Amino acid sequence: MMAPKLERFVSPGKGNGLRTTARIKRGELLFSEEPLACCVSSKVSRAVCHRCFTRPSAGLPCTRPSLHTTSDSETEGEGGQEKKGVVWEKHETLLRCSQCKMARYCGINCQKQAWPDHKRECKCLQSLLPRIPTDSVRLAARLIFSLLSPSKGSSEELYTLEEHESHLSSMSEQKKQGLLQLASMLELYLQQEAPNLAQEIPSLPPSCRDPLSLIAKVTCNCFTISDGELQEIGVGLYPSLSLLNHDCRPNCVMVFEGAKLQLRAIRDINPEEELSISYIETLSLTEDRQRQLEDQYHFTCHCQRCDSKDKEELMLIGEEATWQKLKEALPRLEGLKAESDWKTLLDSCSHLLSTVCGDVPDENLYKLRMTDMALDASIHLGHWEEALTYGERTLSVYRQYYPDPHPVHGVQLMRVGKLQHYLEHIEDALDTFKQAYQIMKITHGEDHPLTTDLLMKMEECHCEMGQRSSSSH
Structure with missing residues (x-):
């Protein structure tokens, strides 16, 4: 629209x-x-539905201890996270495509709806097993498959595929070599379904019939699709x-x-x-x-x-010799995060942050990044009090760095609000949720699922505060 x-x-x-x-x-x-073509990122392919792009399990507490208790046996399996007999967000395991072993769906409906788009991809994925092509190769192939599908009506676009820039002429030789490898992988991947692009898809623009040009256009013009927590879950055109x-x-x-x-x-x-x-x-x-x-x-x-x-001066505030240590440690910490080694990540972050103390204010860019990593690790480990301490330290800094309403700021407030709510800091949670709502009604709109979830959280806080005041009289 x-x-x-x-x-x-x-x-x-x-x-x-x-x-x-x-x-x-x-x-x-x-x-x-809706995208012309899209695919779930390989790194989250086991956790996200390949049709509706929803993630069945989230890392933040969603319910209160008094609402639902369970035995240990109920919490086993993918997506269930148990803490003191409390169900956090329990979901069934995603259904896996029995043929390609890669595509996963949150239910039978999504699996059926996905099949017209997935059937060609499925054969291509099977032909390369156990290798999985990169996201850009899978996205380029999905674009080809959507053009091969006669059911897809062409919507009016302000900008056509033909007009998209490939930037090949301004690219370094090293980057071009990398794209040539992707183009070779694309040709190999398409062998089963579209071995000759130019002959099989007359609707394909001339500049896209060459695999190198097509892959260059896709990599330069695709958008990262993110979930409600602004984590990457896919790519789309x-x-x-x-x-x-x-x-x-x-x-x-x-x-x-x-x-x-x-x-x-x-x-x-x-x-x-x-x-x-x-x-x-x-x-x-x-x-x-x-x-x-x-x-x-x-x-x-x-x-x-x-x-x-x-804001450059603010980002580099503090004792340079001290914050340089944080900056130098970040690549290693990002590696731990990518590997989901949350325990080592949290230990490293908390140690480094304790060594810099007052020499580096919270506004320092590298200290903020490390505090955010410590927040993520604490949430994944279920260390809710620690997570809240780290989260609350970031809020005044986010306010300074995001003067305009911004999804990143809104989501950070929402995460901290959920932690406050779970730990029964109800008044603080309500205040934080209100701040998040002021941002997200602009960035996401009133009807977005995240905004409606926020309104429900605010309502829960109001109810609990009402119950507390009536029980104290």
Whole structure:
């Protein structure tokens, strides 16, 4: 769904862009679209439904101890997490495709609905077992399969696949070599179903018939699909939204509901003003943001935030010799997080954080990243009091770094609120949930499942406070 208030235009110095033809209020939904093609990321393929992109189990407490107790035997199996006889979020194991052994579904309905798209992919996956192609190869193949499927009606797009940039001419030789390997894998992967792209898919644009060009377009123009906690769960192609240019302090944000993408304004936008999003996580130094944008998207950012180096001094506040130790430790800690070695991660983070103490304030970028990792590890280990301590330390810092309503800030408040609620700090939880709601009603909209979940949490707090006051009289 494309709002009639949007139009394509040529953005000075940036090429194609998207702008508004009318005044937009912050919080307004500008665009909502299902992907042209999408796939679940390999690293979470066992935990996410390949049809509806929902994750059956979450890491945060969702219920109160008094609401539901259980015996130990009930909590066994994937997705069940038991603490003192309390069910956290218990779900059945995802159904696995018996043929390719990779695709998983949350129920029989999703499995049936997925089959028309999955049947070609299934044969290709089987042909390469036990190898699993990379996400970009699987996404490029899914794009081919969607074009092979006559049932797919072509929706009106502001930007066509043919117009998408491949950036091959501006790429380093090393990166091109990497893409050539992916293109070879794509050809091998498609042998079962589409051995000759040009002959089999006349609707495929000429510039996409070459596997290298196709894989380059896919890697440069795909979007990361994230879940309610803003963790990566997949990749998708949303052609019209490839028109949006980057800004390190954008006027719009994208959030997902399953694989469906929604674009919302986070500031009031004037007629003929360009719409912008951030292609990357903006909580990093200007030099690092610019390097990532050049490496990944092949342009140099000259936005106001980059030119002014906004908040740079705050990010590097504290004793440099001390915070350098935190910075140097981060790659190793990120490796532990990727391996889900939560115990070692938490021990390392808490040790490092205790050694820097007052020499490095909480606002320091590297200390904040480490505190966030300690929060994640504490949640995964079920150390709720410790998690809350780390979470509460981040909130005033997030407020400074995200002056505009931002999903990252809203989700962080919601996580901390859930911890406060579970640990029966009801008044604090209600206050935190209210702050989260003020952000998420703009970034996610009133009808998003995360926003409605937040309203339910606030209602629970009100009820519990009412019960407490009536029992004290």
